[in-house]
Amino acid sequence: MRIKFNSDLKTxxxxxxxxxxxxxxxxxxxxxxxxxxxxxxxxxxxxxQALAHSVSGKIEMYLNAPLNALQQLQYVLGKSxxxxxDMIYSSLESVIKSHPYFSEIMLIDHSGKIKNRYPHNKEYxxxxxxxxxxxxxxxKHKDIYWSPVSISLTADYPTSYISLPYxxxxxxxxxxxxxxxxxxxRIKVGxxxxxxxxxxxxxxxxxxxxxxxxxxxxxxxxxxxxxxxxIGTFEYDFIGTPYLISAALIPQNMWAVxxxxxxxxxxxxxxxxxxxxxxxxxxxxxxxxxxxxxAARRLSLPLTKLKDSTKKVASGDYHASLQTADxxxxxxxxxxxxxxxxxxxxxxxxxxxLNFAKFSIDNAYEAMFWFDSQGKCLNANISASRLLGWxxxxxxxxxxxxxxxxxSKKSFHQSYNxxxxxx
Numbered sequence: 137m138r139i140k141f142n143s144d145l146k147t148x149x150x151x152x153x154x155x156x157x158x159x160x161x162x163x164x165x166x167x168x169x170x171x172x173x174x175x176x177x178x179x180x181x182x183x184x185q186a187l188a189h190s191v192s193g194k195i196e197m198y199l200n201a202p203l204n205a206l207q208q209l210q211y212v213l214g215k216s217x218x219x220x221x222d223m224i225y226s227s228l229e230s231v232i233k234s235h236p237y238f239s240e241i242m243l244i245d246h247s248g249k250i251k252n253r254y255p256h257n258k259e260y261x262x263x264x265x266x267x268x269x270x271x272x273x274x275x276k277h278k279d280i281y282w283s284p285v286s287i288s289l290t291a292d293y294p295t296s297y298i299s300l301p302y303x304x305x306x307x308x309x310x311x312x313x314x315x316x317x318x319x320x321x322r323i324k325v326g327x328x329x330x331x332x333x334x335x336x337x338x339x340x341x342x343x344x345x346x347x348x349x350x351x352x353x354x355x356x357x358x359x360x361x362x363x364x365x366x367i368g369t370f371e372y373d374f375i376g377t378p379y380l381i382s383a384a385l386i387p388q389n390m391w392a393v394x395x396x397x398x399x400x401x402x403x404x405x406x407x408x409x410x411x412x413x414x415x416x417x418x419x420x421x422x423x424x425x426x427x428x429x430x431a432a433r434r435l436s437l438p439l440t441k442l443k444d445s446t447k448k449v450a451s452g453d454y455h456a457s458l459q460t461a462d463x464x465x466x467x468x469x470x471x472x473x474x475x476x477x478x479x480x481x482x483x484x485x486x487x488x489x490l491n492f493a494k495f496s497i498d499n500a501y502e503a504m505f506w507f508d509s510q511g512k513c514l515n516a517n518i519s520a521s522r523l524l525g526w527x528x529x530x531x532x533x534x535x536x537x538x539x540x541x542x543x544s545k546k547s548f549h550q551s552y553n554x555x556x557x558x559x
Contacts, residue, residue, distance in 0.1 A: 138217055165417050179526045181369040184395055190383035190392040191331055196386050205235045206300055206309050214303045228254035239312050245305040270297040270308055282389035285335040294341050316342045329397035336390045454484040511536040511548045
């Protein structure tokens with residue numbers, strides 16, 4: 137019976153080699169892929185966060201100047217022995233002229249009424265400001281207060297009030313924030329990215345599209361509003377576009393700087409790495425497949441020739457010896473081919489000897505028979521057929537009891553057993 141295998145040696149060797157390489161290579165590639173992409177993502181996010189901190193630092197420096205000016209005025213008014221209207225007015229004028237980002241400075245007494253103002257306008261003197269937040273908050277907390285940003289009624293730019301207590305009430309500076317718009321416009325974040333500055337309520341102070349500022353746009357996206365309250369870098373789908381957003385806070389007033397960059401552009405190096413690694417992985421797999429197929433063919437080709445030669449030998453063709461030039465791929469295969477040729481020569485010599493012996497027996501003068509252990513005739517020579525008058529085929533159908541009338545099964549078995557004992 138011939139046994140049929142599902143796959144040949146070449147396929148098995150090729151598949152085994154590919155799998156042996158593919159499994160560890162896949163594990164290593166996946167590990168390296170996740171490590172490298174994570175490192176690159178973290179680096180990209182860190183750079184975006186660093187830009188947010190850089191912008192917040194510039195704004196902090198910008199806001200420190202008016203704050204320092206008011207604190208210096210606070211010190212002067214608190215230490216001065218002469219607090220005449222002329223001295224106060226002169227001090228306010230000096231601050232305004234040396235710090236043009238102030239549109240006005242007011243002094244409010246403890247009752248909440250405007251006591252002095254620069255630029256001077258007598259209509260403002262005595263106005264009650266006790267209901268305004270820029271009066272209530274610093275009185276309540278005894279600390280500096282930055283009001284939420286609003287658009288000036290007299291000019292088209294964002295403004296904010298800075299209030300700080302002093303000996304006779306409050307100093308309130310009306311700050312022109314137009315310069316912050318220029319800061320936002322100068323920030324270039326790749327192609328299409330931009331910076332947003334918001335106040336503590338989420339209202340936009342600076343945006344590449346100034347309409348957001350003029351319309352007092354306030355973020356109504358809960359996640360984005362939450363981002364503007366803390367430091368960090370996030371991925372967020374903002375107005376239908378995936379963005380990488382980094383947030384940094386300005387410590388004086390908890391305003392926020394948001395750096396928005398298109399996620400696709402930001403992570404383009406990561407995507408490029410993914411493509412390169414995927415292409416490299418495919419190339420390695422193809423290369424290993426080719427090497428495996430070549431190695432498998434180099435091994436399986438001589439074995440295929442050996443199989444064909446074995447079939448020829450089995451059919452009696454003893455000239456099917458192997459050419460050693462076809463078996464020089466591996467030393468073991470070469471040795472196998474030499475031993476196979478030796479085996480063919482040995483089988484040929486033995487068959488020649490058997491054929492000679494068979495010829496001698498078939499043509500011997502004496503009748504010769506071969507019987508099995510049960511007395512059935514297995515073979516007989518020509519002289520046996522001639523002696524008994526039966527053909528060889530007829531003899532092969534008979535037992536010893538039919539050929540020899542003096543023999544019985546019992547006597548045959550006794551003789552057979554004795555022969556086995558004596559040898």
